[in-house]
Amino acid sequence: MALESICGMDKLPFMKSFGYRTSKQTIEEIRVASSNMDNPLAIMAPPYENPRESVKKLNALSEVQIDFDHGTTTVGFVYQGGIILCVDSRATSGKLIGSQSIHKVVQVNQYIMGTTAGGAADCTYWDRALTRECRLHELRYKERLPVQSAAKYISNVAAEYKGMGLCMGMMLAGWSPEGPSLVYVDSNGLRIHGKLFAVGSGAPNALGILDSDYRLDLSDNEAYDLAFLAVYHATMTDIFSGGVVRLYHMDQGNWRNVANKDCQELHEQYSGVGNQQTP
Numbered sequence: 001m002a003l004e005s006i007c008g009m010d011k012l013p014f015m016k017s018f019g020y021r022t023s024k025q026t027i028e029e030i031r032v033a034s035s036n037m038d039n040p041l042a043i044m045a046p047p048y049e050n051p052r053e054s055v056k057k058l059n060a061l062s063e064v065q066i067d068f069d070h071g072t073t074t075v076g077f078v079y080q081g082g083i084i085l086c087v088d089s090r091a092t093s094g095k096l097i098g099s100q101s102i103h104k105v106v107q108v109n110q111y112i113m114g115t116t117a118g119g120a121a122d123c124t125y126w127d128r129a130l131t132r133e134c135r136l137h138e139l140r141y142k143e144r145l146p147v148q149s150a151a152k153y154i155s156n157v158a159a160e161y162k163g164m165g166l167c168m169g170m171m172l173a174g175w176s177p178e179g180p181s182l183v184y185v186d187s188n189g190l191r192i193h194g195k196l197f198a199v200g201s202g203a204p205n206a207l208g209i210l211d212s213d214y215r216l217d218l219s220d221n222e223a224y225d226l227a228f229l230a231v232y233h234a235t236m237t238d239i240f241s242g243g244v245v246r247l248y249h250m251d252q253g254n255w256r257n258v259a260n261k262d263c264q265e266l267h268e269q270y271s272g273v274g275n276q277q278t279p
Contacts, residue, residue: 071240073202086227089243202234
């Protein structure tokens with residue numbers, strides 16, 4: 001029953017009804033319900049044939065041209081104490097601020113976390129789909145899905161939807177038998193394993209700080225301070241980044257939210273504004 005619940009099959013009519021039903025109806029319901037087990041990606045495609053070509057034709061005929069301006073700053077790096085993920089919380093629609101309280105670090109499970117950048121709907125949906133796949137893997141094989149395999153799943157999704165408007169840039173972080181793993185995946189199907197990444201419109205500014213001060217032998221407090229400083233500088237120079245800066249620390253056993261600091265608080269801390277005394 002746990003597997004049926006994860007797949008959503010326990011909510012379908014043929015799992016509930018005990019009245020008269022023809023075998024043809026039941027077979028068709030089972031076929032639709034289990035189609036995602038044959039190809040988990042196909043069921044999410046638009047409801048018409050050749051979606052890549054159809055989407056292009058619909059965009060050409062439409063009088064409304066949608067051009068997304070994406071903005072965010074997410075930072076992740078590996079050091080001797082584990083993995084640090086640090087993100088801002090601003091969501092924008094063009095030059096308009098949609099929200100200042102978006103959570104851009106997503107818990108996939110106890111051992112894997114991800115950051116989101118790009119289209120909020122795309123990132124949120126496929127993070128949830130990844131959570132389901134991780135749980136199904138645990139139920140089937142009695143072991144957790146490695147971070148590298150989770151990243152490959154998202155990469156395969158991106159390849160399947162290439163040219164159909166999918167927009168996302170993720171970092172997936174977790175612990176594997178080999179040690180801490182940090183992987184960058186985007187909607188172009190790019191998948192890179194590394195020790196340090198910054199993703200989003202504020203990434204160049206954050207990397208300017210990280211490239212100068214990052215090293216593997218950082219202490220915990222030094223790592224926290226470096227992550228906050230990198231995202232703070234990005235929020236000060238990138239209008240699409242801002243709000244609350246959230247910092248997460250992942251080690252071999254678990255993860256925790258270390259602190260959440262408003263950009264104004266960080267500005268006072270790093271620029272010395274709050275330390276100035278009036279005569």
